[in-house]
Amino acid sequence: MRKLVSSWMALMALALPLSIAPPSAAEAKPKVIYLVLWRGWEDASEGFKDGLDSAGIDYELIVRNAEGQKDRLAGFVAEAKALDVDLVATWGTSVATGMLGLHAGDANQLTVAPIPAVFMIVSQPIGSGLVADLSSSGRNFTGSLYLVSEQTQLTVLNSFGPVKRLAVVYNPLEANSTINVKRLTQLAKERQFELLARPVPLTVDGQPDGEQIIDTVESLAALGVDWFYQGPDSFMNKNGSIYVTAATAFGIPTFASTDRLVHEAGALLSVSNSYRAAGVVAAGKAAAILRDGVDPADIPITGPKEPSIVINIDSALALETYPPLSLLGLSKIVTAVPLE
Template sequence: MNDNNIADRAAVLITRLVLLALLILAPSSLMASDQTRSILMLTWRGLTPAEHSFIAHLEKLGVDADIEHFDAGRDQTRLAGFLRDRLDDIKSMDLIYTFGTTVTMTVQNFHVDNVPRVFNIVTDPVGVGLAPALDRPPRGMTGAKHSLSPEVNLQLLSGVYPVRTIAVLFDPRESNAVAEADRLSSAAEKRGISIKRLRFAPDAKEKDIQIAALKPELEDVDAIYVTSSSSFVAHSEALPQIIPEDLVSMGSSSAYVGDGITLVFGSEYEERGRTAAEMAAKILLEKVPPHNLPIDEISAAEATLYINSGNKAASKLKLENSRNAVVYK
């Protein structure tokens, strides 16, 4: 090898070393400018443990994110106004996180298909028309399903407390609650269980009149199923006013545990937040299209059975028949 070749190779090696040194010593602000992602977080009733978990886990996964948060305050008109006013800015975001069915469906109506979207704490994305199937999310969107299906919930309930008649409480103004009540009604019919559908709007002016009318309806049922309704969570103090202490009550959301509900099969908000963060990380870091990630749902075997230890009706449950892990709240 002649001297010229040796000199050329030495020059190339020195150049590479210099570039490597520049990358290592580059100011962190310059490095972050290429890696910081912009995320719009849209919530329905303030930041919940799901969002706190999402943010914390996203950081652990190595996603440097600038998160802008907007809360709808349970006002769909306010949310739509924000989306309309900020639509151009929103279309330049790297990702949109949405909490709950109403927020997710409202964003869907604004056709921001170019922005990846991850939803969380949605009860029944298929039932409300967000997706044709859990393994077939719509283009540009995926997410974490919160509750088990009404069919599975009824099956698991029957394992620890067989019922012949069940009431289902739902807010008729929330599409996810109506869809859940419909599916529970169908599942109960297939099992030969009589069902009584009870409508309740806890934030309406005539709340006390509704409560007085609902109480007699529960005198001849074995249990009551409380659908996943944001209005019920926001006005949880109304549930014990309706449900007798000795009546077994089942909630479809872990948010109800501690609000007078006897039992819930499901997962914590924190766990769903971590799952949503893992999806977001794959989208942002690995460039995986959202619709290539199936909507995540916990299985019946993975669900935890949460028991309200202060609820009198809990003594009626045959927990020895449960195959799920039991946690007392």
């Protein structure tokens, strides 16, 4: 009997480590990432996914699209918490502030905290009130930058020749747009040029009226502006082709704060970080959180290392607005159909 008991205990001792061993990598559950978009899947989303794939993370991606409706965000916050996801990723200023909250907001504001999060395509993280300092959010999230400063944009723009009158048409309902216009207004005083900023007229329902863009451009063109400026404005980006085409019809070039309008709409110049690059940077920060266990508050908010200058040479030739030779060597040159 003793021999049987001893044998049984020996077998149990051998089996015990197997019963408490942690699951292998193959058995581990994938990390669940909850990605909320403002206006659908695009280059930043693709860059984010590619960055996650390159990081070798086993993940499940849940995608939600607000379709430009802020009132959907509270439901997304509730769903992310109910699903107990591992990380929330947000696209755009409205989604970030609506789901991550403001740094000086009410203690009871609705956020996804304590779920860790990363944001991307937020044009003004400080100006929008999302964070107080880019070195740390001080909270449960970090993010990537994509905009190049207005000072740098204007420096490159003026290399084509002194800009005396700069026109911008913007959506007055978007915080990032109004912040951008305020910065341009200050720079106009410092650099001694005239800024002609016009909000898009609103419909009777209080929404920006895309049908009024052409008339607004025409009224500004009549004032003899040198360039039109396209800022970080979701509504105007969506209507970018209308904006650029109208400006071009009056013989006036357009500067864009994102390169998409140079590629797709014929804007002459952009100085920016591509959406895709910003998405890849955000994915790297997500990997540091999910794979390496880094606290989001310890990850600075940064962007791609080098911005890109993109020139549509067909637009330059058509408008007889030529880039200096010194700029050509630093720029990506595209045509009406982008060169590969």
